[in-house]
Amino acid sequence: MEMLIRWCVAGILSLLLGYAAPALAFEDDEACLMCHKYPKMGRITEEGQQKSYYVMPHVFSKTVHRNVPCRDCHGYIKELPHKPVTEGVTCDTECHSIQNPSTGKPFSHKPIYDAFKKSVHGREKIAEGNDADKPYCVNCHTNPLYNAKEEKPPKHIVDRCVVCHEDAKFAEKWYNHTSRRIREVKRSPQEIVEMCSSCHADKEMLGRHQAAAKEEGRELGRKFMIAAESYNESFHGKLSKYGSDNAANCLDCHANTVNYYLSVHELLPSRDPRSPVSAENRVQTCKQCHVRADENYAKLDPHPSSKKEDNVFKYYAEITYTVVGNVVLAMLVGLAAFETWGRLRDGVSWRFRDGSSWWRRTRRDSNRIP
Ligand code: HEC
Ligand code: HEC
Numbered sequence: 421m422e423m424l425i426r427w428c429v430a431g432i433l434s435l436l437l438g439y440a441a442p443a444l445a446f447e448d449d450e451a452c453l454m455c456h457k458y459p460k461m462g463r464i465t466e467e468g469q470q471k472s473y474y475v476m477p478h479v480f481s482k483t484v485h486r487n488v489p490c491r492d493c494h495g496y497i498k499e500l501p502h503k504p505v506t507e508g509v510t511c512d513t514e515c516h517s518i519q520n521p522s523t524g525k526p527f528s529h530k531p532i533y534d535a536f537k538k539s540v541h542g543r544e545k546i547a548e549g550n551d552a553d554k555p556y557c558v559n560c561h562t563n564p565l566y567n568a569k570e571e572k573p574p575k576h577i578v579d580r581c582v583v584c585h586e587d588a589k590f591a592e593k594w595y596n597h598t599s600r601r602i603r604e605v606k607r608s609p610q611e612i613v614e615m616c617s618s619c620h621a622d623k624e625m626l627g628r629h630q631a632a633a634k635e636e637g638r639e640l641g642r643k644f645m646i647a648a649e650s651y652n653e654s655f656h657g658k659l660s661k662y663g664s665d666n667a668a669n670c671l672d673c674h675a676n677t678v679n680y681y682l683s684v685h686e687l688l689p690s691r692d693p694r695s696p697v698s699a700e701n702r703v704q705t706c707k708q709c710h711v712r713a714d715e716n717y718a719k720l721d722p723h724p725s726s727k728k729e730d731n732v733f734k735y736y737a738e739i740t741y742t743v744v745g746n747v748v749l750a751m752l753v754g755l756a757a758f759e760t761w762g763r764l765r766d767g768v769s770w771r772f773r774d775g776s777s778w779w780r781r782t783r784r785d786s787n788r789i790p
């Protein structure tokens with residue numbers, strides 16, 4: 421929840437800080453902020469959830485969506501003062517105000533949306549039943565800040581642009597837009613594992629889906645129930661946990677590398693031949709990093725588990741090794757105990773002297789056992 425609307429909903433914090441809104445850094449043509457600039461704005465829903473409707477103007481003005489007028493997204497608001505809201509923002513709406521400069525058409529996230537709809541996670545914004553478990557755009561994306569670490573675009577760059585473009589605002593806008601993408605905006609491997617595991621480690625939710633799939637006669641992957649926990653068991657999982665950025669994370673294998681930024685939205689199950697982890701493509705996927713990987717190497721299990729239903733051989737091997745290990749250990753300790761008991765019985769006692777530890781009390785009290 422916190423992730424969902426961090427930027428729109430941060431009123432309480434500001435209230436505590438006693439923040440007063442400065443002059444706006446973006447145009448509020450629709451006068452939404454007339455009301456929504458007040459930190460206390462919000463309510464408690466019927467479910468008892470606290471909601472803030474405060475929009476922090478100084479934060480919003482630094483986000484990637486700052487040029488999108490409120491109603492391009494909140495299109496369901498048709499009049500002011502507006503009616504209570506029933507549906508939410510969908511991410512496939514066309515902007516009325518922003519043109520895609522490359523096509524001249526109204527901008528929208530439709531290409532990503534279409535890919536997403538066909539993926540394993542495809543769902544509607546308002547979803548019911550099991551579909552509601554799948555991630556919608558806002559589960560993974562907040563409204564990110566441009567170059568969050570920079571106070572302002574560097575002067576020496578803007579200076580150079582204004583030589584020709586004359587308008588510093590224009591230069592800053594495009595500097596922000598492009599520089600954010602030229603710098604890598606990928607999440608770290610650890611963040612990706614955390615993101616996918618937030619659902620794929622939730623046994624109760626997964627169980628619900630497996631039961632439903634069985635009922636509908638639908639197939640799910642062999643590793644569906646254990647994907648996250650088994651990844652953590654794997655070599656890649658352990659490396660990644662200890663901070664390696666080179667070990668494969670979920671998306672290195674499950675997303676196509678042809679266009680990473682699009683294909684993270686079109687994840688397919690391994691039984692689909694187009695998936696990078698399908699039997700057909702697996703060698704190629706391992707080869708991205710393991711240059712010499714062949715058919716045999718690709719058979720190594722990236723989701724290893726020693727559950728009986730997953731890997732019978734490993735299951736029994738593990739039991740056998742546990743038994744053998746424990747028996748050997750018990751015999752070793754037993755032997756030592758037995759020997760100690762025997763020596764004590766023979767009057768050999770244990771103490772340090774002259775570099776040795778076992779001594780027998782004799783007439784001269786110094787006779788070392790050879
Ligand atoms: C006259 C004051 C006013 C103006 C102007 C205004 N709002 Fe609101 N808005 C409110 C109030 C009051 C609520 C809380 C309504 C409620 O609790 O049912 C609200 C709630 C909302 C909500 C959350 C609704 C929900 O139930 O989830 C959204 C989204 C919203 N406004 C967007 C906008 C947008 C976009 C604009 C500009 C087009 C705008 N508002 C302009 C007063 C206003
Ligand atoms: C890029 C699209 C986008 C823009 C632009 C945008 N919002 Fe939002 N807003 C969202 C999304 C997504 C949510 C999360 C709730 C949802 O999914 O419907 C949200 C949530 C809100 C909420 C809380 C609603 C709730 O149900 O908790 C308010 C209030 C709000 N926005 C007001 C505004 C105002 C005012 C502006 C303009 C300054 C604005 N928004 C601009 C996408 C947008």
Ligand code: HEC
Nearest residue numbers: 521577578580581582583584585590591592593594595598
């Ligand atoms: C030597 C002059 C010059 C400098 C310096 C310069 N530009 Fe440009 N820029 C132009 C010209 C001329 C065009 C339009 C012609 C073209 O498309 O090649 C243009 C086009 C653009 C466009 C495309 C605008 C559109 O709507 O098509 C953007 C964006 C842009 N420049 C950003 C920048 C940024 C950011 C900087 C600084 C890092 C910069 N420019 C530096 C001359 C310059």
Ligand code: HEC
Nearest residue numbers: 511529532533536555556557560561605606607681684685
């Ligand atoms: C399961 C999580 C997930 C879901 C759901 C998701 N995305 Fe993404 N999205 C990502 C990841 C991961 C990236 C790659 C960049 C990164 O690592 O943040 C990305 C990248 C993007 C980018 C490129 C950002 C840039 O600056 O280059 C856009 C735009 C985008 N997503 C929009 C959407 C839209 C629209 C939806 C809904 C249809 C959506 N995403 C659903 C995880 C997700």
Ligand code: HEC
Nearest residue numbers: 540553554555559615616619629640641644670674688689
């Ligand atoms: C918000 C929860 C959520 C998140 C986050 C999430 N998933 Fe899923 N995932 C699901 C659900 C629910 C299903 C659908 C199971 C079904 O078809 O009933 C699913 C299905 C899948 C499947 C197909 C399973 C099959 O056998 O058909 C794969 C592969 C998958 N997810 C991988 C990922 C990866 C990789 C990530 C991280 C980028 C991720 N998921 C993030 C909830 C999530």
Ligand code: HEC
Nearest residue numbers: 616620641642643644647651668669670673689690697722
């Ligand atoms: C080294 C590559 C690799 C990595 C890393 C990886 N997977 Fe997989 N994943 C696979 C392969 C290959 C399969 C098919 C295994 C099989 O059925 O034998 C699979 C199967 C799955 C399945 C079952 C559905 C299906 O498509 O068969 C899910 C869900 C899944 N992975 C999610 C994840 C998540 C979540 C992560 C990260 C925590 C992850 N994977 C990391 C290669 C990988």
Ligand code: HEC
Nearest residue numbers: 655666667668669672702705706708709717718719720722
């Ligand atoms: C994003 C890069 C990447 C991808 C893709 C990848 N791996 Fe790895 N893998 C690594 C790294 C890094 C190590 C650490 C050991 C090393 O340097 O060889 C590793 C180690 C391993 C190990 C441990 C033993 C060994 O050979 O060093 C196995 C087994 C393994 N990977 C299997 C696979 C399989 C099977 C696939 C394809 C389904 C795959 N990997 C895909 C990066 C990757």
